[in-house]
Amino acid sequence: MKNLNIYDLFNIKNENISSTTIKRQLNDMLESSKKYFAIVESLNRETGEYKIVVQGTLDNTQTW
Numbered sequence: 001m002k003n004l005n006i007y008d009l010f011n012i013k014n015e016n017i018s019s020t021t022i023k024r025q026l027n028d029m030l031e032s033s034k035k036y037f038a039i040v041e042s043l044n045r046e047t048g049e050y051k052i053v054v055q056g057t058l059d060n061t062q063t064w
Contacts, residue, residue: 004032004058026054034059 008025011017030036036056043050 004028032059033057
């Protein structure tokens, strides 16, 4: 399991962050969670734009 830097999660909403960084941070968050789920809130078939909400519980045995 990777070490999650909890402060990185606050930067995900930054519009200047790269797709690669977002992918890595989300992956680290999911790997550091004891449970999670995702809901597709919207999907535009014409443009490919989507909105997904991920909700979960971080493993509290880790130190942040």
